[in-house]
Amino acid sequence: MTDNTPKKRAAIHTLGCRLNQAESGLLAEQLAGAGYEMVPFGDRADLGVIHTCTVTREADAKSRQMVRQFIRANPGARTVVIGCYAQREAEALARLEGVDLVLGNAEKMHLLRHLAALDAGRGPHVLDARPARAPFTVPWPQEGPAVTRRMNLKIQDGCDFMCSFCIIPFARGRSRPRRFDDLTAEAASLVRRGALELVLTGVNVGDYAHGKRRLPDVVDALNALAPLRRIRIGSIELTTIAPGLLERMADPAHRLVPYLHVPLQSGSDRILQAMRRNHTRGEYLELLGRAAATVPDIGLGADIMTGFPGETEADFEDSRRLVHESPLSYLHVFKYSERKGSAASRLPDKTDPAAASARSVVLRALGAEKTRAFQERHLGRRVGVLFEDIEDGWWTGLTGNYLRVGVRCDGNLRNRIGWVSVEAVGRDFLTGTLDGPAV
Known part of the structure; x- marks a missing residue:
């Protein structure tokens, strides 16, 4: 041109x-x-x-x-x-x-x-050929415009877990890592261009394995990139959480933020088995308890499904009770959707859609209660916020533990981290006053 x-x-x-x-x-x-x-x-x-x-x-x-x-x-x-x-x-x-x-x-x-x-x-x-099962590289630009937001960093693709409800392994292929040198080179480029937070993304990021490199090695390599301020794991399966990850989150000198999103899908052991999940209800609760004990104020999120084939009221009550008893701070609730070709599509005892919808309403309300309780724990505290956008006069951004916080400010706070004294729980986010330099 x-x-x-x-x-x-x-x-x-x-x-x-x-x-x-x-x-x-x-x-x-x-x-x-x-x-x-x-x-x-x-x-x-x-x-x-x-x-x-x-x-x-x-x-x-x-x-x-x-x-x-x-x-x-x-x-x-x-x-x-x-x-x-x-x-x-x-x-x-x-x-x-x-x-x-x-x-x-x-x-x-x-x-x-x-x-x-x-x-x-x-x-x-x-x-539409299926992706090959081999370490891969990503065609990323060697030079680019300044970065003014949190950036996703792809480190892995595909999945070997084959949960019975999930079609993604058929669409994305088997688990495979991005080459370690390629992902660290892109990360360094993003940081040079201004990225303050990198979010590690993939289908099953905890399954990362390139040679002898595992997810903690990725995290530690990024931790050495100044002036990067935050590293966030987008989502991780319970059975892939490597030893030492929680301790890195608890270390104030480490840039790995205190946040875990761990898919649950059901609180019923019977349904978890039918889903071909690799964990039990007890193992999930144990992980959440250990995370909360190891990492003060960790943000804990989960995906949970209603209406899986054969789900009874007793199974749903197991899910509701697990959420109620756990230290989860937010939920992503969705209804089972049959996927042609998945193992679950061949299961009998389909759940009534109206019952699945009603159960979703209950869990979303409970999730909102858990989120509000987590927000209220931060009232009167001073938190670090990476600001992203302004709307209706409010600059908003995220804390390390995934709370959205807003302040009113005449200056430009985009892609800057500032300290905020939290004063109130608003409709969509915590509100407060800027109480420290936004850098």
Whole structure:
């Protein structure tokens, strides 16, 4: 694109998990480096990339909806569909009028190469090969714009756990690590560009293993990157929490923040077994208790499901009681969604959808109570906040233990860490007064 030629405009819409978000961020930087002007999805664009999700039937439907929405709003534009739903339903997506390119998870990070082939009239236009089980690298830009937000760092992909309800191993493939030298090089680049917090992302990050390197080695390598201030593990399975991780969180000199999101899915041992989870109810409670005892004020989150096939009121009560008795500080509650090809899709005794919905309402209310109690524990305290955005006069950001905090300030606090004296629990976040330099 010459100086006299208007830049082509590209938009990316991302559905689903933090890993998708991390990959979309890298694709946006690739497109910008190739001369595209990145615009918000919904603005007029010459290229639309829809990064799909397939974790639930609702995610499938939303993915199709966003593809059609872009095509209707941008006649004549290039439409590319990538990600997990593209991996599972590539041919069906390719048959949608207006779709130019469908890339599964093995090919999506090579988007620029496939766009060039498309421009040259070369195919194929559908690439849905399963990802190879081998250490991988990520095409990240050597140089880029200044970073002004928390950044995701992809360290792993795929999963070997094969939970009976989950289709993601079929969409993402088997567990495989990102090369250690590649991820640390990108991390160093992000820090040079201004990143103060890196969030480690993957499908099963605790399963990271590249040679003799394990997740604690990744954490320690990033800990040596000044001026990085925070390292956060996005989500981790209970059975993969390595010795020493909690102690690193408890060490004030270490940058690993006091935060764990540990998927639970059910508080019933009978249902956990049917789900093919690798832990029991007792093991989960033991981990949470040990974390709370080792790391003061640790933020503890969980995913929990209602309506799994065969779930009875007694099973649900086990889940409710576990949440009530535990030190969890927030919940992500969702209803079971049958996925064709998963082991659970063949189970009998489907749960009544109305019962699953009612149970979700109960757990969400309990989760809100747990979150509020955790917030109230911080009233009158002084907490460090990494500010991200301003809305309606409030600068908001996150503490290390994942509490959202807001202050009113005339200055620019974006991507700065400041001390806040917490004064009240607001509707959407804690509120307080800036009480220390924002640096």
